Amino acid sequence: MVTQSFEFVIIPLFGRQFTSQKYNIPRDVSSHLGHRLANLKTERRKEKARNIKRWIERILSITFIFFLSQFVGCASIESTHSWERLEAVKRLKDQTQLVRIALEDKNYSVCNAAVEKLAKLGDQAALTKIAIPQRFKDWTPWRSHVRMTAAERLTDLVVAKESNEVNLAEIVISFQVPEVQRAAFTKITNEAILDTLASQPNNAAVSLAANIRRDRLLWDEAIRRTDPDLEHLNTLTKAMDLFENNQDAFASARRVCREYIRQEDRSQIPKLIKLLDHCGNVSMAQDYLDGRHPALLEAVEKWAVRHGYTVKGSGRGYVDPRYYTDTWP
Numbered sequence: 001m002v003t004q005s006f007e008f009v010i011i012p013l014f015g016r017q018f019t020s021q022k023y024n025i026p027r028d029v030s031s032h033l034g035h036r037l038a039n040l041k042t043e044r045r046k047e048k049a050r051n052i053k054r055w056i057e058r059i060l061s062i063t064f065i066f067f068l069s070q071f072v073g074c075a076s077i078e079s080t081h082s083w084e085r086l087e088a089v090k091r092l093k094d095q096t097q098l099v100r101i102a103l104e105d106k107n108y109s110v111c112n113a114a115v116e117k118l119a120k121l122g123d124q125a126a127l128t129k130i131a132i133p134q135r136f137k138d139w140t141p142w143r144s145h146v147r148m149t150a151a152e153r154l155t156d157l158v159v160a161k162e163s164n165e166v167n168l169a170e171i172v173i174s175f176q177v178p179e180v181q182r183a184a185f186t187k188i189t190n191e192a193i194l195d196t197l198a199s200q201p202n203n204a205a206v207s208l209a210a211n212i213r214r215d216r217l218l219w220d221e222a223i224r225r226t227d228p229d230l231e232h233l234n235t236l237t238k239a240m241d242l243f244e245n246n247q248d249a250f251a252s253a254r255r256v257c258r259e260y261i262r263q264e265d266r267s268q269i270p271k272l273i274k275l276l277d278h279c280g281n282v283s284m285a286q287d288y289l290d291g292r293h294p295a296l297l298e299a300v301e302k303w304a305v306r307h308g309y310t311v312k313g314s315g316r317g318y319v320d321p322r323y324y325t326d327t328w329p
Helices: 027-078 082-091 095-104 108-121 124-131 141-158 165-174 178-187 191-198 204-213 219-225 230-241 247-263 266-279 282-290 294-307
Strands: 003-008 021-026
Touching (some): 027 082, 108 141, 124 141, 165 191, 178 204, 204 219, 204 230, 230 247, 247 266, 247 282, 266 282
Antiparallel strands (some): 003 021
């Protein structure tokens, strides 16, 4: 039998590469192996070509979609894909549409991009509409971050570069955005302007905050003087929000609320609930539970849900609604 001697390398698809070896193989078998190896190389080349073709098609598709979105423009605002709406917002200059997107879109990145675009355009009126609390169509936790971004950008536009304290006082009186009012109120140091704010007849919250800044009133006294109706309580909490560092106000509120609970003063229950919502903490909630009043128990349970706590027990044992009876005089 005629044989042919040759050397070849076996290369597996996976694993280690075998070393070359010399074999004496019949010619017809060697010819068959040669054809098989040639076919294998051809198949590999074809598979490689198919992979390259697929990648080229993908790149061309992405490129086509990108250029299409660039030329289509505002039509992609109504797209179901958030990334298309995001690209459209970056090119949009219609402030009315940007405000609508910031307030109504379901995607955080799209809403935030609309706010940033309005800030870049310098539209204070549009940012004010977004920064006013509770203006969103459907309130979700990330909506508050969008509102805060709008308030920060508005503060940068309105307050950051303003050095005239008369203008700052006007901002405090006229603006409805708490963050902007607080930034402007904090920058005012002129006593005469603070006196002017303290005598404001149409803005009780600003007047109260200015009187406290001028040391004419303490927070404890202001809280005790406040009537337990919604209007006066809102005035009190708005005055607290005008201070950059309102920990003194919060501490006073907790101290006064503890006194009301010890006195079992039924008339102050609306004030207790409002102050827990605005400046409550775990210690304050514990005081409310120890008050053993059903209205306070309900207020603490709602506060706990909003702040990620669970009401499990109080200083006198486990929370059992049967022991919370309306016995306050």
